[in-house]
Amino acid sequence: MIPIIGLVVGIVAGFILQPTVPAPLEPYVPIAIIAALDAVVGAVRALGEKRFDDRVFVISFVSNVLIAAAMVYLGDQLGVGSQLSTGVIVVLGIRIFSNAAAIRRQVFHA
Amino acid sequence: MRERRRVGRPLQLLAGVLVAALAFAIVAQWRQDEREDFSGVRGAELGELLKSLDASNQRLARQIEELSATRDELRDSSANSEQAEEAARKRAAELAILAGTSPAAGPGIAVELSGPEDAVTAAILLDSVEELRDAGAEVIAINGTARVVAQTYFLDDRDGVRVGGSLLEPPYVIEAIGDPHTMAEAVRFRGGLADRVEDRGGTVTVEQRDRVAITALADIPEPQYARPAS
CATH class of the missing domain: 1.20.5 (Single alpha-helices involved in coiled-coils or other helix-helix interfaces)
Incomplete structure (x- = not known):
């Protein structure tokens, strides 16, 4: 329940405050969003398997975001920023897809 | 728990x-993404973008140069060919007048030669034509039917004079386009054409006109033997 409230609050706040992403964070925000989405989809899957844990969710969320941002930062420093972001997005995308597939199997049994 | x-x-x-x-x-x-700008693009990518833009810019500039050169060339050549066509048309018109294949009009005179049968012979007609030409006649026709051109010949015939293939009978009216005054003088000068015809008992009347229209055309066959040589 609380996460859904959070989701709504976040969207509303985003529309009301009309934030702009600060320039230094610009390369990291998209990757961080994908990483966080990965954590959220994983959490939904765990919820469906009735083994959801707040602690695991919070830690995986934060660590996902941090690691993704760190990789992009490292990539930028090494001069392979765009390639590494692509790689991170591919990996996270694969994870999101597999988790989504698991959720689908639970919900539709297909 | x-x-x-x-x-x-x-x-x-x-x-x-x-x-x-x-x-x-x-x-x-x-x-952020709805804003169409480059603030979110990395420096290296911006550099790449700039480079590719530069390259395409140069390519397009080169293309512009080539195309405008082509356009100028085409414009020049079409102007040239227009001029050439204009000149050729003018020349063709002049030659048509010379060759007698085109009607002509302009100021000129009409000379009427009449008299007894042998007063006006082919030789007299030829002389009068030469006299008129000497006075600057540009187009000459006799009796409105025989256009006098380079190939025209004069031949005595039984009932008149054969001029370039057509038989003419007296009285002969020579129409000529040119300076009316000069040509009239050329016919009338003492000891000239008029005197010669009148010696033989004929009469010569000269009429200067502001406008002489000559519609007779010379019938010139294609040259059969002569070919342009260069």
């Missing part, structure tokens, strides 16, 4: 806050 619940509550809140932050970030990024 109790401890778990106590710890669970703030963690649930934290999870909610994280989801809210995620939603917030998504919205923020979403709006």
Whole structure:
């Protein structure tokens, strides 16, 4: 329940405050969003398997975001920023897809 | 279990806050992407973009140069060919007048030669034509039917004079386009054409006109033997 409230609050706040992403964070925000989405989809899957844990969710969320941002930062420093972001997005995308597939199997049994 | 619940509550809140932050970030990024600028692009990518823009710029500039050169060339050549066509048309018109294949009009005179049968012979007609030409006649026709051109011949015939294939009978009216005064003088000068015809008992009347229209055309066959040589 609380996460859904959070989701709504976040969207509303985003529309009301009309934030702009600060320039230094610009390369990291998209990757961080994908990483966080990965954590959220994983959490939904765990919820469906009735083994959801707040602690695991919070830690995986934060660590996902941090690691993704760190990789992009490292990539930028090494001069392979765009390639590494692509790689991170591919990996996270694969994870999101597999988790989504698991959720689908639970919900539709297909 | 109790401890778990106590710890669970703030963690649930934290999870909610994280989801809210995620939603917030998504919205923020979403709006960011709707702005069509390059503030979110990395320096290296900007450099690449700039380079490719430069390259395509140069390519397009080269293309512009080539195309405008081609356009200028085409414009020149079409202007040239127009001029050439104009000149050729003018020349053709002049030659048509010379060759007698085109009607002509302009100021000129009409000379009427009449008299007894042998007063006006082919020789007299030829002389009068030469006299008129000497005076600058540009187009000459006799009796309105025989156009006098380079190939025209004069031949005495039984009932008159054969001029370039057509038989003419007296009285002969020579129409000529040119300076009327000069040509009239050329016919009338003492010892000239008029005197010669009158010696033989004929009469010569000269009429200067502001406008002489000559519609007779010379019938010139294609040259059968002569070919242009260069």
